[in-house]
Amino acid sequence: MLREGVIVMQSIIEVEGLEKLYKKKRALKNISFQVKQGEIFGFLGPSGSGKTTTVKILTSQLLYTSGRVKVLGSDPARSRHSEFLGKIGVLTDNSGTYERLSVYDNLALFCRLYGVADRRIETVLDAVNLNDDKHTLVGRLSKGMKQRVTLARTILHEPDILFLDEPTSALDPVNSGRIQQTLREMNSRGTTIFLTTHNMQEAEELCDRVAFLNHGEISALDTPQALRLQYGDRSITVTTQQGKQVVQQNDAGANLIRELIQRGDLLAIHSNEPTLGDIFVKLTGRGLE
Numbered sequence: 001m002l003r004e005g006v007i008v009m010q011s012i013i014e015v016e017g018l019e020k021l022y023k024k025k026r027a028l029k030n031i032s033f034q035v036k037q038g039e040i041f042g043f044l045g046p047s048g049s050g051k052t053t054t055v056k057i058l059t060s061q062l063l064y065t066s067g068r069v070k071v072l073g074s075d076p077a078r079s080r081h082s083e084f085l086g087k088i089g090v091l092t093d094n095s096g097t098y099e100r101l102s103v104y105d106n107l108a109l110f111c112r113l114y115g116v117a118d119r120r121i122e123t124v125l126d127a128v129n130l131n132d133d134k135h136t137l138v139g140r141l142s143k144g145m146k147q148r149v150t151l152a153r154t155i156l157h158e159p160d161i162l163f164l165d166e167p168t169s170a171l172d173p174v175n176s177g178r179i180q181q182t183l184r185e186m187n188s189r190g191t192t193i194f195l196t197t198h199n200m201q202e203a204e205e206l207c208d209r210v211a212f213l214n215h216g217e218i219s220a221l222d223t224p225q226a227l228r229l230q231y232g233d234r235s236i237t238v239t240t241q242q243g244k245q246v247v248q249q250n251d252a253g254a255n256l257i258r259e260l261i262q263r264g265d266l267l268a269i270h271s272n273e274p275t276l277g278d279i280f281v282k283l284t285g286r287g288l289e
């Protein structure tokens with residue numbers, strides 16, 4: 001979360017008019033956004049909307065067609081590769097681990113590559129809940145466990161920015177909760193996080209701001225709270241002995257609720273705040289799955 005008291009927020013990622021063409025397919029259409037230092041920024045969109053394409057461009061794994069991109073002050077397509085990669089952590093489905101090495105040995109290898117002391121391994125294994133499996137060969141792990149090994153590798157060198165492409169997609173609720181907690185802790189120590197997800201709940205809980213991506217275009221960008229206020233109808237559902245009733249937040253609604261309370265008829269009351277998923281459907285006409 002953004003730390004209070006910071007007045008000037010520097011942009012750590014700047015994207016202006018970004019276009020990506022794969023042959024004839026226009027995967028990104030003139031997208032612009034900025035991510036501030038210390039933010040958790042969510043990129044939300046259904047399959048094929050361009051999330052992975054964006055992550056790959058921002059992390060210098062893919063060239064873009066036109067526009068302007070700056071990450072940590074320089075263009076990822078032109079930055080000095082090893083220096084740049086030392087400052088970022090990337091988790092995508094192609095992030096490799098060595099299947100015939102143990103969890104621990106995989107991480108030890110990357111410690112050497114990044115010039116990080118081996119004692120950091122215990123810390124990252126705790127963060128991803130894999131300390132009990134550290135001597136298991138990666139090839140023998142489940143998909144979700146492999147994803148956690150990759151995440152451990154991604155945070156080994158304490159990068160300034162973490163790019164996570166669907167970080168909890170293969171995880172059960174307990175482990176995705178644990179990973180979300182780890183991400184919050186890293187963020188509170190200063191790591192900026194750019195994450196893509198289809199998981200609206202994850203986005204609501206973790207992200208300071210979210211962008212909705214639809215067919216390669218950004219259709220909304222704001223804090224989850226601001227999006228709910230802007231696009232929600234803010235009605236209230238009241239439950240009485242007679243059943244449920246939707247009430248608008250106006251004088252008539254207030255009078256009705258007062259009456260129900262006076263009569264002792266009110267059993268339950270719920271605000272109908274839309275979820276980010278509801279808003280996405282409202283804006284784009286399609287769901288996120």
Ligand SMILES: Nc1ncnc2c1ncn2[C@@H]1O[C@H](COP(=O)(O)OP(=O)(O)OP(=O)(O)O)[C@@H](O)[C@H]1O
Pocket residue numbers: 022023025027045046047048049050051052053054
């Ligand atoms: N190497 C490629 N060559 C041609 N087209 C591609 C290539 N990679 C992606 N695309 C197309 O670009 C569009 C965006 O793909 P991308 O992988 O960025 O989507 P995504 O939002 O990450 O989807 P998912 O949620 O399924 O991972 C899709 O239409 C996809 O078919």
Ligand SMILES: [Mg+2]
Pocket residue numbers: 051052053165
């Ligand atoms: Mg993808």
